[in-house]
Amino acid sequence: xxxxxxxxxxxxxxxxxxxxxxxxxxxxxxxxxxxxxxxxxxxxxxxxxxxxxxxxxxxxxxxxxxxxxxxxxxxxxxxxxxxxxxxxxxxxxxxxxxxxxxxxxxx
Numbered sequence: 670x671x672x673x674x675x676x677x678x679x680x681x682x683x684x685x686x687x688x689x690x691x692x693x694x695x696x697x698x699x700x701x702x703x704x705x706x707x708x709x710x711x712x713x714x715x716x717x718x719x720x721x722x723x724x725x726x727x728x729x730x731x732x733x734x735x736x737x738x739x740x741x742x743x744x745x746x747x748x749x750x751x752x753x754x755x756x757x758x759x760x761x762x763x764x765x766x767x768x769x770x771x772x773x774x775x776x
Contacts (some may be wrong), residue, residue, distance in 0.1 A: 673681070689697055707711055 685697075686694055734743065
C-alpha cells in the first residue's frame with residue numbers, strides 16, 4: 670500500500686519498539702488503526718457526497734483516472750490493456766504512398 674517491503678516494515682517496527690518502548694507501543698498501534706479507520710470512513714463519505722452531488726456525470730471517475738499518464742493512455746492512445754500502446758489513427762484523405770498535405774502559409 671505504501672510501497673514498504675517486509676524488511677523495511679520490520680526495521681520500522683524495531684525502531685518504534687526502541688523509541689516508544691513496549692509499554693506505549695500497543696496503545697500507539699491501536700490509535701494509528703483507529704485513525705486509519707476514521708480516515709477511510711471520511712474518504713468514503715466524501716466520495717459518496719460527491720457522487721450524490723454530481724450524480725451520474727462523475728460515476729466512473731476514480732483517482733487513478735486523474736493521473737496524467739493514465740488519462741493520456743485512456744483517452745488518447747489505444748492498446749492500453751495489453752501494454753502495446755499505439756497512437757489512435759486519424760482519418761485523413763491521404764492515400765497510401767502520397768505525401769502529407771503541405772501548406773506554405775502555416776510553416
